[in-house]
Amino acid sequence: MVTTLADIAQHVGVDVSTVSIVLNDRPKAQRLLKETRQRILDAARELNYQSSFTARALASGKTSTLALVCGGIDNPYFAQIASTALEQAAKLGYHLLINAVRWEQEEERRGVQMLLSRQVDGMLLHTGCLNDDSPLLKQLIKDNYPIVMLNLPKRYQHVSEVYSDFYPGLLAAVTHLKALGHQQVHFVEYLRMKHQPVAPKSVTFDKVCRELGVKASVSYCDLSTEACMEKGRQLAESPHQAVIAYSDNATIGIINGLLELGRDVPGDMDVIGMDGTRWSEQYNPSLACVVQDDVQLISQSLEILLAKIKNPQMPCSHVAVPTSFRMGRSVGMG
Amino acid sequence: MVTTLADIAQHVGVDVSTVSIVLNDRPKAQRLLKETRQRILDAARELNYQSSFTARALASGKTSTLALVCGGIDNPYFAQIASTALEQAAKLGYHLLINAVRWEQEEERRGVQMLLSRQVDGMLLHTGCLNDDSPLLKQLIKDNYPIVMLNLPKRYQHVSEVYSDFYPGLLAAVTHLKALGHQQVHFVEYLRMKHQPVAPKSVTFDKVCRELGVKASVSYCDLSTEACMEKGRQLAESPHQAVIAYSDNATIGIINGLLELGRDVPGDMDVIGMDGTRWSEQYNPSLACVVQDDVQLISQSLEILLAKIKNPQMPCSHVAVPTSFRMGRSVGMG
DNA sequence: GTGAAAGCGCTAACAG
DNA sequence: CTGTTAGCGCTTTCAC
Numbered sequence: 001m002v003t004t005l006a007d008i009a010q011h012v013g014v015d016v017s018t019v020s021i022v023l024n025d026r027p028k029a030q031r032l033l034k035e036t037r038q039r040i041l042d043a044a045r046e047l048n049y050q051s052s053f054t055a056r057a058l059a060s061g062k063t064s065t066l067a068l069v070c071g072g073i074d075n076p077y078f079a080q081i082a083s084t085a086l087e088q089a090a091k092l093g094y095h096l097l098i099n100a101v102r103w104e105q106e107e108e109r110r111g112v113q114m115l116l117s118r119q120v121d122g123m124l125l126h127t128g129c130l131n132d133d134s135p136l137l138k139q140l141i142k143d144n145y146p147i148v149m150l151n152l153p154k155r156y157q158h159v160s161e162v163y164s165d166f167y168p169g170l171l172a173a174v175t176h177l178k179a180l181g182h183q184q185v186h187f188v189e190y191l192r193m194k195h196q197p198v199a200p201k202s203v204t205f206d207k208v209c210r211e212l213g214v215k216a217s218v219s220y221c222d223l224s225t226e227a228c229m230e231k232g233r234q235l236a237e238s239p240h241q242a243v244i245a246y247s248d249n250a251t252i253g254i255i256n257g258l259l260e261l262g263r264d265v266p267g268d269m270d271v272i273g274m275d276g277t278r279w280s281e282q283y284n285p286s287l288a289c290v291v292q293d294d295v296q297l298i299s300q301s302l303e304i305l306l307a308k309i310k311n312p313q314m315p316c317s318h319v320a321v322p323t324s325f326r327m328g329r330s331v332g333m334g
Numbered sequence: 335m336v337t338t339l340a341d342i343a344q345h346v347g348v349d350v351s352t353v354s355i356v357l358n359d360r361p362k363a364q365r366l367l368k369e370t371r372q373r374i375l376d377a378a379r380e381l382n383y384q385s386s387f388t389a390r391a392l393a394s395g396k397t398s399t400l401a402l403v404c405g406g407i408d409n410p411y412f413a414q415i416a417s418t419a420l421e422q423a424a425k426l427g428y429h430l431l432i433n434a435v436r437w438e439q440e441e442e443r444r445g446v447q448m449l450l451s452r453q454v455d456g457m458l459l460h461t462g463c464l465n466d467d468s469p470l471l472k473q474l475i476k477d478n479y480p481i482v483m484l485n486l487p488k489r490y491q492h493v494s495e496v497y498s499d500f501y502p503g504l505l506a507a508v509t510h511l512k513a514l515g516h517q518q519v520h521f522v523e524y525l526r527m528k529h530q531p532v533a534p535k536s537v538t539f540d541k542v543c544r545e546l547g548v549k550a551s552v553s554y555c556d557l558s559t560e561a562c563m564e565k566g567r568q569l570a571e572s573p574h575q576a577v578i579a580y581s582d583n584a585t586i587g588i589i590n591g592l593l594e595l596g597r598d599v600p601g602d603m604d605v606i607g608m609d610g611t612r613w614s615e616q617y618n619p620s621l622a623c624v625v626q627d628d629v630q631l632i633s634q635s636l637e638i639l640l641a642k643i644k645n646p647q648m649p650c651s652h653v654a655v656p657t658s659f660r661m662g663r664s665v666g667m668g
Numbered sequence: 669g670t671g672a673a674a675g676c677g678c679t680a681a682c683a684g
Numbered sequence: 685c686t687g688t689t690a691g692c693g694c695t696t697t698c699a700c
Contacts, residue, residue: 004694053451054388061676072417284590385677
């Protein structure tokens with residue numbers, strides 16, 4: 001049998017509302033008779049009271065639950081993001097519902113809708129398709145619903161966003177490659193970015209190369225392991241000797257492709273990844289990476305989100321989190 | 335503004351209960367006037383009705399939510415389990431709350447308590463500490479609360495459980511090593527298992543070796559990357575030439591330790607992992623593994639859990655999911 | 669300082 | 685076939 005407010009009220013001989021006020025430590029609770037308060041607290045402990053989330057949620061309209069909509073956590077990058085988010089949300093007293101979606105308009109829409117009907121207090125959106133053309137996003141913005149968009153390749157005016165600034169990391173990465181003597185560097189970009197009117201990683205890469213006087217070239221590659229390995233095989237046959245790829249996953253696939261054709265990394269090709277998940281460090285050779293600071297990414301996002309939840313008037317924030325360069329055995333030491 | 339049952343009822347000119355019955359497609363709905371039904375359905379669509387989870391949960395006592403309590407999903411193994419669980423639960427129309435806990439009694443207890451107060455309909459427990467001495471688990475069992483325990487190293491009578499049977503995978507693995515000419519094989523077991531009165535992986539390993547006439551030895555190693563690398567360095571200096579380790583993560587750490595001291599894998603040492611996460615295949619050399627079937631593990635668990643939720647009388651199930659052996663470059667081809 | 673009462677949106681008997 | 689009624693357990697406003 002589970003204890004309710006009413007049980008405590010009866011036990012102590014007061015009204016449920018009094019109990020509610022005390023257990024939630026509302027301002028008014030201070031003005032209660034000290035003794036009444038103590039008796040309520042004691043009874044709660046004694047009866048092992050656990051407030052009912054569902055009842056509380058219905059009555060208050062708050063669920064103490066946030067949601068993270070992101071790509072599948074079978075992807076190490078998202079697994080790391082989700083892990084960090086889970087941990088930090090818990091620390092802040094929130095539950096986190098993870099909604100893993102494929103990179104697909106309709107699926108993302110349904111996911112968000114479902115979370116809304118669940119009345120999550122706010123959402124972290126780390127998805128690909130929910131852009132500002134989407135009626136759903138427009139609706140959310142109009143309703144002033146608390147959301148923070150994570151790592152979108154495009155800037156939004158009317159929504160809070162937190163994103164990695166790839167400039168410092170890429171600058172250091174290309175600088176390192178240049179120091180190794182490379183006059184040109186090749187960038188493998190995510191295929192989907194090819195036709196999007198946005199500023200993907202390769203744009204920052206181009207800029208960095210221009211500044212450093214390094215010749216830049218770009219090609220495209222999809223997410224699948226097979227596609228990345230194939231890209232690695234292609235690169236093995238190409239004149240390129242320095243490559244940066246859009247994610248750790250892609251980079252590892254590419255290296256596996258290079259190794260398959262008997263190339264040596266970094267002997268024949270210096271390779272740098274992006275993301276810098278903790279696992280990529282375990283790879284052999286350990287991956288040199290442009291590292292995203294997932295802890296900052298999430299903590300900034302949650303801070304903004306909670307601020308908005310507490311005060312709906314809060315204006316939008318736009319926070320860039322700097323990336324850095326991590327050395328690894330996949331490039332020469334210089 | 336959000337649409338409620340009452341809005342629809344008013345719009346159509348019927349009572350809320352009628353609307354509820356129709357929209358939930360209860361048996362009785364079939365007996366309604368076809369026209370009334372259609373008008374309700376139309377109105378729901380027109381007003382873009384979304385039922386409130388919180389209200390439904392409070393009234394029905396069901397939350398359409400399950401929980402997975404497991405280790406941190408920054409561990410690839412748990413990330414894979416969580417990913418699979420997320421996907422399958424969604425397919426079954428359930429949300430999944432993931433509660434990542436450290437391997438620690440009190441933290442697990444608090445996690446489970448919190449989930450209970452959230453009234454999740456059932457739980458998948460993949461934790462280390464919640465054994466049958468725990469009063470909380472005893473309580474859950476007594477309350478006939480739907481839980482399924484995943485991959486415990488010990489068998490429980492009064493709780494449903496689903497676990498990997500490591501015998502077939504280890505048998506194939508050791509058989510392969512024997513075929514390569516190894517007279518003895520070393521097993522690296524998880525340190526925590528050392529003093530537990532349970533049947534950890536190394537026990538199955540011992541059994542397999544005995545059957546195959548291979549000399550078995552066992553040592554222990556903790557989870558941390560550093561500990562595993564150190565173990566690898568130790569093994570590099572040891573006479574062992576064939577090693578199996580308790581997880582993919584540990585195995586990769588061990589190989590990195592071996593490589594650090596200039597050993598070749600599999601040239602100097604044949605190494606086999608356990609778990610067989612999708613990422614370990616990407617490692618270099620790709621990991622030969624005793625593979626756990628996470629999809630089966632989860633689908634069986636969910637099936638049992640949902641059966642229990644639907645019918646509390648359902649007796650406990652005890653399901654073993656066979657493992658298999660996956661070849662990889664970390665062992666000789668034979 | 670404490671209690672009474674209304675209501676959050678939905679479900680589920682039971683009555684008509 | 686459809687409506688009535690009574691909650692689910694908690695929050696919150698207002699009255700005593």
